[in-house]
Amino acid sequence: MASPNETSRELPTQLTATHQLHIEDLFKGLTNREKLYAHHLSRAAWYGSRIILRQTSAEAEKIFDFIIGLHKACQGEWNKFIDNGSVSRKELDNFLEFSGLFLSNLGNYFGDGDTKVVPDISADALRKMARISAETKYVLESIIGSLLETPPYSLGFPDGNSTSNYYIGKITKEEVEAIARAMEKYSIEPENTRIFKVTDRRGPLHVTNELEAPIYSEIGDHSREMGEICSALTEASKYTANEKQTALLQKYIESFQTGSMKAYREAQKIWVSDVSPRVENILGFVEPYRDPYGVRAEWEGAVCISDPDETSKLKALVDNSTKFIRMLPWAVPGVNDGKGPFEANLFQAPDFTIVHSLAFCTSHVWEAVNLPNYSDIRESYGSKNILFANRMNVNSNVSGPCKYVHPSVAEQFGHFNPAIRFIVTAVHELLGHGTGKLLGETSLGTFNFDIHDLPINPFTKQPIKTWYQPGQTWTSVFGKLATSIEECRAMLVSYYLADNKELLAMFGYDDKSPMKADDIIYFAFLHIGVEGIKALRAFNVQDQAWGQPHARANFAILKHLLKDGEGVMSVEHDPLSEAVHVHVNRSRISSSGKSSIGRMLHRIHVWRCVADVESCRKFYEDLSVVDGEYEAWRQVVIANPEPKWKFVQPNTFLKNDCEVELRVYENSNEGIIQSFADRGIYESN
Structure with missing residues (x-):
């Protein structure tokens, strides 16, 4: 597989890993009505596939048609291409690897990192495969150049190196x-x-x-796709569990038929009020991560089944949310119930549900989300935290020691890291994305803070001078910075609270548990460093830009700890062995480490709340620069690529118009292709 982020284009075929998103047991526990509801919602989600392809690149839809067309022509018997002399075994395997990655990312740019993925197969071999039908031959010729060529290397503002x-x-x-x-x-x-x-x-x-x-x-x-989506939602509305779900689907349909974002906002208000449904959904234009300007959102369709037993384990964390908010750096005793002026008067504890995904139609399969993204709805109606357990479970299947910690602790780190990822992800969504108040003039002359007694900026010790003006939003003011800053802020909240033993006890870790709380704290800080080092893979040297908001945030946190953490963290680089190892000083975690994270968190939180984009940009862009020793570390990371993950997802099918069958596919590239072929997503014009 080609890696266009560097001069070298070749990546070994084995540097991919295919994972199942298991759902069978929970699906069996649904009633027939719930299965029918989930089936039609899943159809609605998957009908958005071409929207994502169309949003990604000019050639993506035709590449999809080519892959599915080959599958159709060979009837899923891919060895026919070897038997008829079109390609060798290696060439076929390389093409199937590309196809699995393409379909898992719904485009020829990785959902994690936004770099271009190019098949490691010659144009001549592709043309020989395409001879199997007139249709595939025609489609290939329309996209073969853009399929194989770099630049562009990544997604970004259209120029010589990037495309959007x-x-x-x-x-x-x-x-x-x-x-x-x-x-x-x-x-x-x-x-x-x-x-x-x-x-x-x-x-x-x-x-x-x-x-x-x-x-x-x-x-x-996207009108054709929206028509199919609305038809599926109309069918789903026959099997809703309550009036809220019926009203939600009606607003979805209104929005998707007309393009009205006002109707979509109304849908989000209803969605938030439908607490812990057995069958959950996320539909619409949700996350703006891939827009270089940071405001246009990618289609996202996810349908999930809740896991009540697992969800109940997080009840204590949700119930104690306000207590932990009062521990954050901007909290002020005696002000706003101890939460300080940069928090909402009443914390809307979100619905926190652990689910297993049945359909995940996105360019990147998330571990968790906190939605909606509209701050006014969050403050007035609340939000939902959704943690995708069958995606999180994949973290436990990662084999091999981590390259970026010393070999003496690599095995232990691998043992602890899945638990740490679960903890920081849960806190990230609940108290990271769930905190903060954007101060603004919500309409002409109406403010959501006391304009006559302005909050004090903790850094200048003077009343605040900036806030959001009527019509402005977080993303419109901060632009491309917005998504990365918000992810960084949420990460920092989870890291700031990582040494809190009361919080850790709520996850089952204390001084008597098999995994001791003190060890969780130590390995959590190693986790911070490792994520920062691994993030360097997402830095695009051609454009000197970050291709992934989360990666930029991870690196910025690492760099801040190295510069400001008084020795709590260090990185050892051995050029001869091409090794980069993160080291953490246990004795300084709860003093220097926590204080450094708190300083960074405090700054970006307040700047975000008061729309001080200039202060935030200067601070964050300095922490985003990759040069000197950081560039040397990046070279090591690039030279040691990690497997790109692919996900096999099931499908549902109607039997006799009243029963639903769940079909699971083999854990392979062929299984991924078959699953998309079975979804029956129509061909493009």
């Missing part, structure tokens, strides 16, 4: 910014939009003078 299918045509950053101002002026929310630069007029709804050329707004992008 959110921006069609030769569009500059300045034009994107001008269009953003126009959209804000006309109250057009950007999440479900793309920008096209064309020479012909596309139907005026809004015209503005923000640019020398007029800007037109046109509805109908």
Whole structure:
């Protein structure tokens, strides 16, 4: 598989790993009505596949057609291509590896890192495979250049090295910014939009003078997919468990038929109020991680089954949320019930559910989410934490010692790390994304804070000077920084509380447990360092830019601890053995380490709350620079690639129009391809 982040393009085929997202036992426990509801929701989710492909790259849909077309033509008997002399075993295996990765990421750019994935197979071999049918031959010729060529190396603002299918045509950053101002002026929310630069007029709804050329707004992008999604949701509405679910699906349909983000916001309010449903869903244009401007969101469709027994284990953490919020760096005794001025007056403890995913139609299979992303809805209606257990369980299947800790502790680190990932992920979602108040003028003359008694900026010791203006949002103000800053803030909250033994006891770790709390704390700090080192893989040297918001956040935290942590963490680099090892000084964790994390967390939290983008940008961009010794470490990381993960997901099928069958596929590239072929996602025009 090609790795376009470096000059060398070849990656060994074995550097991928395929994992099952197991769901069978929980699915069997559903009632027939619940199974029917889950089935139709899953169909709605998967019908969004082409939206993600279309959002990713210009060629992605045709690559999908080519893979599925080959599967159809050979009837899933891939060895036919060897038997008829088209390719060798190695060439076929390499193509199947690419196909498994492509389908798992729903595009030819990795969902984790946004770098391009190129098949390790020649154009001649591909053309020989394509001869199996006139259709595959035609499709291949339309995309063979973009399939095999680099640059572009990664997703980003379109230029020589990067590409983005959110921006069609030769569009500059300045034009994107001008269009953003126009959209804000006309109250057009950007999440479900793309920008096209064309020479012909596309139907005026809004015209503005923000640019020398007029800007037109046109509805109908993804209309074919939205029609299929709405049809599936209409079927699902026949099997809802309550009136809230029925109303939710009606608002989904209204939004997806018209493009109305107002209707989608209404759907989110209803979704939050449907607490711990047996069958959970996430549908819509949700996360803006892959938009280089940071505001346009990718389609996300997830359907899950709740696990009540596992969920109950987190009840104590949820019930004690406010206690832990009062321990965070911005808390002020006696102010806002001890939470300080940069928290909501009433903490809306989110619904926290552990689920197993049945369908996960996204470019990246998440471990957990905290939604919705709209701060006004979160503050007034609450939010949901959803932890995907069958995705989290995959962490325990990772084999081999970690390369970035000393061999003397590598085995122990591997033993502790799955538990640590579970703890920090749960706290990350609940108290990371769940905290903070964006201070702003919510409408003309109306403020969500006391404008006559302004909160004090803890760094200047003066009243705050900035806040969000009417119509502004967190993402519109902070732009591309927004997603990485928010992920960094949530990570820091979980790391800041990682040494709290009361919190650890809620997860079952104390001085008497098999995994001792003190060891959890130590390995949690090693985890911070390791994640920061591994993140360097997502740094794009061509553009000097980060391809993944989470990776940038992980590196920034590591760099801050190294510069500010008074020796709590160090990195040893041996150029001769090409080894990079993170070391943690146990004796300084709860003093120097916690204090350093607290200082970083305090800054970005307050700056985020008061819309101080300039202070935040200067601080965060300095911590994002990869040079000197950091670049030397990056070279080691790049030279030691880790397996890219692929996920095999099941499908559901109707039997006799009233029963639902769950079909599980073999744990292989062929299994992944078969699962997509069985979903019956129609061919593109």
